[in-house]
Amino acid sequence: MALFISRISKLSARRNNARFFSSLPQSPCLVLTTKKLRESPEEGLIVHQKLFDPTTEKKVYSKEKKYPKELRGAPLLGASKGWVASFKEKDITVHLTDLYNPCVSSPRVISLPSLRSEYKPSSHATEVCLSSSDPVQDDYYVAAKFNDYHVSVCRPRQGSEWTHNRTGYTLLPASELMYSKRDKAFHFTSFKGLYMGSLYLSNNDEIKYKEIRLRNLPKIPEAGWEMLDKCSMTNHLVESPSGELFFIKWYTQCLHKEDEDGDLEFIHSSTKRFVVFREDETSRGFCYTEDIGDLCIFLSGSEAFCVTASLYPGLKPNSIYYLGPRFGSYDLASGTNSSFKFDRFGKPSLVVPFWIYSTSSLSSS
DSSP: OBOOOOOOOOOOOOOTTOEEOOOSSOOOEEEEEEEEEEEETTTEEEEEEEEEETTTTEEEEOOOEEOOGGGTTOOEEEEETTEEEEEETTTTEEEEEOTTOTTOSSOOEEEOOOOOGGGOOOTTTOEEEESOSOTTTSOOOEEEEEETTEEEEEOGGGTOOOEEEEOSOTTSOOOOOEEETTTTEEEEEOTTSSEEEEEETTEEEEEEEEEOOEESOOOOOHHHHHHHHTSEEEEEEEEOTTSOEEEEEEEEEEEEEEOTTSOEEEEEEEEEEEEEEEEOTTTOOEEEESOOOSEEEEESSSOOEEEEGGGSBTBOSSEEEEEESEEEEEETTTOOEEEOTTOOSSOOOOSEEEEEOOOOSOOOO
């Protein structure tokens, strides 16, 4: 494990409608760009990041920070609890870093155990999930999906190597991973959302499955169901700060435009609807709901998370903030879908295509 400490530099004045990201507690954000400020043999590469703050729907700037040379050119694999995973092909090693946490001025890098070549990550399939928001101080586990049919786990501070658990059913590849603090387990759903797989910390070399039972389905007209049947769908699990578990179906619709000759000019996807189910504490089934209260759910191509909206003035309660096919927020009560101002067709070109949010009060300084 390697720690990389950079010195703090004073922030210079910024232009446009951007402001500094200085308020705590830190709200979720997106990293839009990373800009080089200067580079020298003494300092190394000093950068700052332009971010999108969903509480104001405006651009903000991070603190200046040193860009770790170990991360240069390394593709990103996923994000969890404010830490982003990247991959070094030379030694087939995954690194964790808090470089993209806006409140961190001295980024840290943690090297995980090397992988065997047959488990080399592929960017389209990889997901990474941590059991702790402070892997520098805590004993923690990392779960990862390096391909469609294995869930891998390691315990870095105990010196453990990766254990690769086959999902068991080649027709049921694992979806995105999430960590349940309540259950002390990593959870995922099968591809169709029919089953939930779990890797418990007490027995992380065996995946346990259970059927996902949906109750109280939404009352949607037949034409509405027919429309949703034509959409693509992804399934997500997320745990609230109080330990409630939600199961989410995200429907996206493929749209296209033809020219005068009937040839396709472009194809893009847009979010059509979210359907949310809350786990019943007694039956452990999932019941449809349009009211998650003072909560916001954040979905992207990485671990989903949930925050209390009132802790971050400006966030819309009972909403889902999404980054995938397009970029915006969805009000669960009204079904209103609102795209953010600078969104265009398709996913925005982002340095880090994940929502960044740290549940730890610790910031490197």
